[in-house]
Amino acid sequence: MLFELLKKRRSIRKFQGKSVEVEKLETILRAGLISPSGKNKKPWKFVVVDDGIKLDKLSKAKPAGGQLVKGAPVAVVVLGEAEKSDTWLEDCSIALTFMQLEAEEQGLKSCWVQIDKRPSEDGRGADVIVKEILGIEGDLKVLAILAMGYPEEERPFYTEDDMDFSKVHYNTYGTSYKIK
Ligand SMILES: Cc1cc2nc3c(=O)[nH]c(=O)nc-3n(C[C@H](O)[C@H](O)[C@H](O)COP(=O)(O)O)c2cc1C
Known part of the structure; x- marks a missing residue:
């Protein structure tokens, strides 16, 4: 069952x-809140955003790859407590992934929009812009924005052809894994 969900998940x-x-x-x-984390520290905060003006601003936090946030009805910004x-x-990435898979299970579609380590147009960093928009002061990291909603486009499910078994090695690196 989970594998079926994994195959149909597309950005x-x-x-x-x-x-x-x-x-x-x-x-x-x-x-997201029950996802695993190192030493069970749960070093995350989530900000739910459904304010259209803020979604619009978030979509411009980095020069490219974030525009889709503007068209989403809701997004969850994932923050890390470094x-x-x-x-x-790792913990925040897993939490985001759990939420992305649950969104899929709920009949929604989503896309991860990377913020951490991404520049902004003005050179301050996409994370700085996002923190400003959300009123965040202090040391929180900004991992990414999970934009979600009901899809307006369709993308093909993954099939066997997309699974590159040459990336899998067996016992010794360099020894190929024989697919059964
Ligand atoms: C760490 C990470 C960062 C990503 N950042 C962006 C992004 O900023 N903008 C975007 O449109 N998609 C982003 N994506 C989505 C990827 O482009 C997408 O997962 C990849 O092309 C594979 O397509 P699929 O998700 O449909 O399998 C990101 C995905 C990951 C895992």
Whole structure:
């Protein structure tokens, strides 16, 4: 069952105007909140954004690759508490992925929009811009924005052809894994 969900998950960048039901959004947030983390420190904060003006501003936080946020009815900005854990990046990435998969399970589509390490047009960094938009002061990291909603475009499901088994090695690196 999970594998079927994984195969149909694709990044979607065009959304219908329809808003996301609160129950669905809250299930997605719950999925993030129970994701695993190093030493169970849960070094994350999530900011739910459904304010159109803020979504518009967030979509311009970096010069390219973020425009889709503007067209999404809702987004979750994933923030990391680096001072709390040296695995914040891994933990927050897993939390975001859990939310992305739960969004899929809820019949929604989504796209990860990277903010960490991305520049902004004015050279201050996309994270600085996002923090300004959301009123964040202090040391929080900004990993990414998970934009989601009902899809306005379709993308093909993954098939066997997309699974590159040459990336899998067996016992010794360089020894290919024989597919059964
Ligand atoms: C770490 C990470 C950062 C990403 N950043 C962006 C982004 O800034 N903008 C965007 O449109 N897609 C972004 N994506 C989505 C990828 O482009 C997408 O996952 C990839 O092309 C594979 O397509 P799929 O998600 O449909 O399998 C990101 C994905 C990951 C995992």
